[in-house]
Amino acid sequence: xxxxxxxxxxxxxxxxxxxxxxxxxxxxxxxxxxxxxxxxxxxxxxxxxxxxxxxxxxxxxxxxxxxxxxxxxxxxxxxxxxxxxxxxxxxxxxxxxxxxxxxxxxxxxxxxxxxxxxxxxxxxxxxxxxxxxxxxxxxxxxxxxxxxxxxxxxxxxxxxxxxxxxxxxxxxxxxxxxxxxxxxxxxxxxxxxxxxxxxxxxxxxxxxxxxxxxxxxxxxxxxxxxxxxxxxxxxxxxxxxxxxxxxxxxxxxxxxxxxxxxxxxxxxxxxxxxxxxxxxxxxxxxxxxxxxxxxxxxxxxxxxxxxxxxxxxxxxxxxxxxxxxxxxxxxxxxxxxxxxxxxxxxxxxxxxxxxxxxxxxxxxxxxxxxxxxxxxxxxxxxxxxxxxxxxxxxxxxxxxxxxxxxxxxxxxxxxxxxxxxxxxxxxxxxxxxxxxxxxx
Amino acid sequence: xxxxxxxxxxxxxxxxxxxxxxxxxxxxxxxxxxxxxxxxxxxxxxxxxxxxxxxxxxxxxxxxxxxxxxxxxxxxxxxxxxxxxxxxxxxxxxxxxxxxxxxxxxxxxxxxxxxxxxxxxxxxxxxxxxxxxxxxxxxxxxxxxxxxxxxxxxxxxxxxxxxxxxxxxxxxxxxxxxxxxxxxxxxxxxxxxxxxxxxxxxxxxxxxxxxxxxxxxxxxxxxxxxxxxxxxxxxxxxxxxxxxxxxxxxxxxxxxxxxxxxxxxxxxxxxxx
Numbered sequence: 102x103x104x105x106x107x108x109x110x111x112x113x114x115x116x117x118x119x120x121x122x123x124x125x126x127x128x129x130x131x132x133x134x135x136x137x138x139x140x141x142x143x144x145x146x147x148x149x150x151x152x153x154x155x156x157x158x159x160x161x162x163x164x165x166x167x168x169x170x171x172x173x174x175x176x177x178x179x180x181x182x183x184x185x186x187x188x189x190x191x192x193x194x195x196x197x198x199x200x201x202x203x204x205x206x207x208x209x210x211x212x213x214x215x216x217x218x219x220x221x222x223x224x225x226x227x228x229x230x231x232x233x234x235x236x237x238x239x240x241x242x243x244x245x246x247x248x249x250x251x252x253x254x255x256x257x258x259x260x261x262x263x264x265x266x267x268x269x270x271x272x273x274x275x276x277x278x279x280x281x282x283x284x285x286x287x288x289x290x291x292x293x294x295x296x297x298x299x300x301x302x303x304x305x306x307x308x309x310x311x312x313x314x315x316x317x318x319x320x321x322x323x324x325x326x327x328x329x330x331x332x333x334x335x336x337x338x339x340x341x342x343x344x345x346x347x348x349x350x351x352x353x354x355x356x357x358x359x360x361x362x363x364x365x366x367x368x369x370x371x372x373x374x375x376x377x378x379x380x381x382x383x384x385x386x387x388x389x390x391x392x393x394x395x396x397x398x399x400x401x402x403x404x405x406x407x408x409x410x411x412x413x414x415x416x417x418x419x420x421x422x423x424x425x426x427x428x429x430x431x432x433x434x435x436x437x438x439x440x441x442x443x444x445x446x447x448x449x450x451x452x453x454x455x456x457x458x459x460x461x462x463x464x465x466x467x468x469x470x471x472x473x474x475x476x477x478x479x480x481x482x483x484x485x486x487x488x489x490x491x492x493x494x495x496x497x498x499x500x501x502x503x504x505x506x507x508x509x510x511x512x513x514x515x516x517x518x519x520x521x522x523x524x525x526x527x528x529x530x531x532x533x534x535x536x537x538x539x540x541x
Numbered sequence: 542x543x544x545x546x547x548x549x550x551x552x553x554x555x556x557x558x559x560x561x562x563x564x565x566x567x568x569x570x571x572x573x574x575x576x577x578x579x580x581x582x583x584x585x586x587x588x589x590x591x592x593x594x595x596x597x598x599x600x601x602x603x604x605x606x607x608x609x610x611x612x613x614x615x616x617x618x619x620x621x622x623x624x625x626x627x628x629x630x631x632x633x634x635x636x637x638x639x640x641x642x643x644x645x646x647x648x649x650x651x652x653x654x655x656x657x658x659x660x661x662x663x664x665x666x667x668x669x670x671x672x673x674x675x676x677x678x679x680x681x682x683x684x685x686x687x688x689x690x691x692x693x694x695x696x697x698x699x700x701x702x703x704x705x706x707x708x709x710x711x712x713x714x715x716x717x718x719x720x721x722x723x724x725x726x727x728x729x730x731x732x733x734x735x736x737x738x739x740x741x742x743x744x745x746x747x748x749x750x751x752x753x754x755x756x757x758x759x760x761x762x763x764x765x766x767x768x769x770x771x772x773x774x775x776x777x778x779x780x781x782x783x784x785x786x787x788x789x790x791x792x793x794x795x796x797x798x799x800x801x802x803x804x805x806x807x808x809x810x811x812x813x814x
Contacts, residue, residue, distance in 0.1 A: 344587075347766045347773050348770065369587065391585070393764055414590055415767070464738055465770070466738045466739040467738075469742060469768050472596070472759065474597045474600050475720050478724070479723050482724075515664070517673035519662055521661050521677055522658045522659065522665060524658070525658030526655060528654055530655070533557050533655075536550075
């Protein structure tokens, strides 16, 4: 309905015969600010194609609808676009801003603001919301334009500070610091966004009741970083290939309480799930595949870890000081269970050996032994304090229904392997025949 | 050079007319095929569980087989007296040693080529093929492992007076380098002051061919980040072209040092009888 009305308005605006001289005027004077100043509160302002100079301040409720090719190109110490009035909508504008500053490229300091279908190329933060509630940040494309600096020194894509009940949906963010950073707000919804090659995909800090749903990302340092937050609902997200950095993980929880992490897929990460000092969370139905380490749990208790799938991880789990969790009915493909009563659950528990994590916690250099056959031997010898280990009391014998295909979808080529195999085999057989079987 | 080629050819003929090469081949095929048949454990691109298990299989099996076969081959020359005969011919000791090692290397590499080849072909037929790049890399590293441990076997075979001694020492060396290695290092290095641990560990890793090859494979598969922030700079270096060159250089030094030591010992034996 809203969309239809918007389209109708845009059509009406486009159909309105604007005097050519005036249109020309808007372009050459290149002042978007004038267009804004001339408009009445509540009006819809059409921004014709062309290049406009910033900065622009919108201090009354307006709908700014940019035509294709309308670009705001900004240099200077102020934000390119600053919104100080409630109920402003900006749609379709291309914003280019190659200057570094704290305030960001678009600064929103008002409630119920909608930013939609923008393309933002920034050398600082793309969208910064400070004390802005009830807004919608929809379907924007955000890219880094600040040159080749490390991601740790770039700006955030969408940055919420002390802002509540906003909806961040359908955005794509690439090559930024944090794709979506939420600090200190309640009830924000972050869904269907995609973040690539940034530091953290989605970063929650001091938040409450945040919903993080159906987002995806790859090749970030960390996919979802949830810190000092409570009541979050993190579901249906897919984060793959966070493995390049030595601190990489798919989903990290630090000091997270009473939150739900369900039905996420973490694949091909250095660590799938990293959980530290987090309590009272439910971690269920996640697929944790092909990571170097499936899950690492440190100093956490009171969490429910249930019906997750651990498949193809080099090491499924490492846990230390985390005995007080309820862990059951997960599927571990590397665990050989025994189901005597046929209820689908193993009668033998799957204990998680804390030795390696303890060892490398004390001397990080020994991390070099990860995956060494001798390390497996040593871990097998180590059984002290068994009662304080984290263990799955009743692991599943078969993966639960949820296990689908891998989201990456790439299969090794049968033909290539066949050809290589055939070559090796033929060479070997020829060699054996020549030296071994032939009568010389 | 010609005599080295003769010795190598003799070794190849002996190798492929003896049952041990085929029993080793059967064992190796059995293991790599059973890994292939593991459910959901397709050998994909990158460092994965399947890659990890195959790597461990190689580390258990290849060094032991190589040490036994290599050291037996040298020790039996002494035990059976064929060296005493050969020593009367105008043939250099180095040609003899290099020829034997080259021949054995060819036999062992043929065995793993057969195993990996069979895995690739059967995998492709069953629609569960491993990633060709990873398969090729594993073959290359199996070959590297064989060459490095043959060098170690040359030293063992040189020092051992009999096959029985060679067997005992080979198993001890294998257990030390593959199984007990982390245990001994963690216990031993724990006594050092903290800042010394990392450099000492690095130096010792370069001395253990199994660890060297394992780390190199994991890094080349893209899994270097799993070793943590301590090794950040190294992993980047190893992953690049310089890393390959450095790895090859360390391998060459290893093999050259082992052959040179063996040569000196055999020469002393030849001249001092």
